[in-house]
Amino acid sequence: MSYQNETAELDSLYASAKEEQKHSKKTFLVWAGGDAPNQQDALYAQFKKRFPGIDIEIIVDLSKYHDIKVYEQLNNGYLEPDVVMLQTMNDFEDWKKLGVLEPFKSQGFPHIRKGYSDPEGHFIGGFIFAFLPQYAKEGVKVAPKNYKDFLAPAFKNKLVLTPPHDDDAVLYVFDHIIKKYGVEFLHELKAQNPAFVRGTAAPAALVGQKGFLGNIVGYPTYPQQPSQSFIPEDEFFITWPQRAAMFKLTERKATARLFLAYLASYEFQSSRGFWSTRTDVTELGGLQPIENYKNTDPLDFIEWMRDRKHIHELRVLFTGIFGEVKGESPLKDPSLFRVYYNTL
Template sequence: MGQTSIATGIVSAYDPTFGFNGGPQIENRTIDEIYEAALAEGGIVTVWHGGDETNQQDGLKQAFEARFPNITLNITVDVSKYHDGNIDRQLATGGVYVDSVILQTLHDYPRWDEEGALLHYLPLNFYDLEPSFRDLRGAWYGVLVFGWSFIWNQDKVSEGPKEFDDFLKPEFKDKLVLTYPNDDDAVLYAFDLILQQYGYEWFEKLLEQNPRWVRGTGTPVTLISQSNSTSSVTFTAGVGLTAPEPLAISFPTQGQFVTWPQRAAILKDAPHPEGAKLLHNFLLSEEHQSSLGSWSVRKDIPAPAGYAELADIPSTNPDGFESFMADRARAERLRLFFEDKIGTAQGLSPLKDEL
């Protein structure tokens, strides 16, 4: 077989050099005008969204399609670390069929931008975003704030934890359910923050509590909520700032808890760019941001009642996760460190289990 035949495999359509190709597209239409353009384009938006339960974005689909009739939001939820490799495959083969990507793998976005794969687009309300949550040229920007809180079932636990040391109390033995830190980078980051502050001895004592290790950050909430489960407490999940009964939440004031802006980007070769623009403008709109029940990525939208602004909370740094994710060599060493202590992640993908 000659070299010509060999070379007809994967060929990237993207230029990994400097890419001096002009400024971003700046949105100056109303959202209703973007809606009309999306309808004319075909009325479809295809999104890949990070997550670990297939139904996690059903609310977004329902809200978006209700707001924009005759627009179909095809949204696929999967673990971000699996989505990104499949996006790379699309980019490498020139077969892009996804319009928008909203993932936890923050380090992928600068790389994709360097490869010329992302649309530089400044949606409406772009400058209302926290400056550190947005790329200067609109290659990516945060669309929602995620974070881990202390969560417990009030029907099973008389008093919930307030600081990380509380998880070592005798009353929580055999009641903790935690996501494998070696299976999820955001949980890995949480453990990194804890051990940097409390030392390795804290982790040894945590293991003596006999926690149940699970895959996915949605799984602990499911187990805690079940009346027939002994699992009662976790710190590797989030339910927003208003917990559904009988759950309760708190945030540490001495230890550091994890928050980050989940990033979104439109692929430059997206087959439905107008639909993707409509979705991103909706995600950053005041109506949507105010409905999330959490901190907003927009600096002009106040925190929910009873909570301080995210930037004013000393026990979290929403920009820290980006730096953690960017150092892939250290993250991999840390992942293997915890894998040695608790074993490889066991069980089906959280998208396929029955919990």
């Protein structure tokens, strides 16, 4: 299939962005949801290489912190970021209702999977993210196949977890777990005496190091890591499309259109090596098309995120069992700054 129309659009938008930069003193700014400062380094490097001369900064922080600042700034009539990419997908629907988003449909927009983006172009599904359980490559005699396997004696005192009530996506996984096994699962998990570390990046990186053997809600792993992730055999796992949008208050609109068009392009989506938000990108690394997995549904998490009352009730439940979330934000805790793969 030819994607000359997408390439031509990117070239045209790039020219407009360069012209815009000549007349703007503002660096193009993206706020991205995440919990480790290096999580968007690859995207930053790709964008800088593809569009040299465009000044760009990507600031990573927890989506639940970014979105609060967006609402506050919108109320005050100004906005720092030109584009936001967040896990809090319900925010984009609320912002559309408030009439504060700037719609844009790139040439790649029609290829994005149905339900991931706004049909009118107010926001797009930029990435598919997933959390998968992990176990250490050394020290685990029987590899786990499902979440309940982490309740085995071998994992006692050796689990490292994100506090479930500190992250909506992690809480979503545990909501599915207790729907299957009941709240008793949580009490059995507490008896395992897991270590709780804020954020999702640090717990995922710690599996296979420092004596930690498992993480129920971790990251997809790479071959060089000391841990192995897996897709549960018969339990639900989470995937979701991280959404992105520009606003009517966006100052560098030409660059914002370039950035969103690049996110949606076949050129970028086919370079990620994971599931794509596009229907025409072939999966790599032995993955099947996401629709082949009957134990995940990216659109289900979107629906779940809308029910804030249920989410609040779950947080109350988890706080009652595991206590309040403790520690600094993973973006502010110096002890977590170097807790990334191959750095311990």
